[in-house]
Amino acid sequence: MNKLIPIILLSLTACQPSKNTIDNVDDAITVHDLYWSGYGNVEPYPFTTEYGHIACSLNEVTYYPDDTINDExxxxxxxxxxxxxxxxxxxxxxTVKNAIKPNADLSEAIRMGLDRCKQVQQQLDKLRSESGM
Known part of the structure; x- marks a missing residue:
């Protein structure tokens, strides 16, 4: 029994989450036509689908209609x-269907995507500095 106690303590501490994770920042933003103007965005909603995701990676901003972002x-x-x-x-x-309205103003969607890229980069920089990288 005495040998079992250290094993239990080791397994409990090994399973604790690390605080060096990126909290609450994903590289995609869910957008919805009903809430677009409520956040002060440029009118009208520029996409033909009810909702989708604006993603940003390396300052490349893309749109995924509906749930297509979940398919790699x-x-x-x-x-x-x-x-x-x-x-x-x-x-x-x-490979996704074209969901951008003709002559749509994409400036707000692009701004949102680039802002998300900055947030993710700031979190990564913070994580690197905290870990001494």
Whole structure:
């Protein structure tokens, strides 16, 4: 029994979550047509789907209609020039349906995506500095 106590204590401490994680920051933002203007966004809602996700990675902003972001095989719709350029360079084309309204003002969606990129980068920088990297 005495040998079992250290094993139990070790297993409990090994399972504790680390505080060095990125809290509450995901690289995608869920957007919904009903809430778009409620957050002070530019009118009208620029997408044809009821909801979707604006994602940002390396300052490339893309849109995934509905739940297509949950399918890693999907390629989103590029919203900014950098995303379009990188897709062209990679010979990739969006695999999701076109969900951008004709002549839509995408400036707010792009701004939201780039803001999310900055938030994620700040969290990563903080994590690196705390861990001495």
């Amino acid at each position: 095989s999907q390629v989103g719709l590029p919203l900014n020039k950098l995303a379009q350029l990188r897709q062209n360079e990679s010979n990739m084309k969006p």
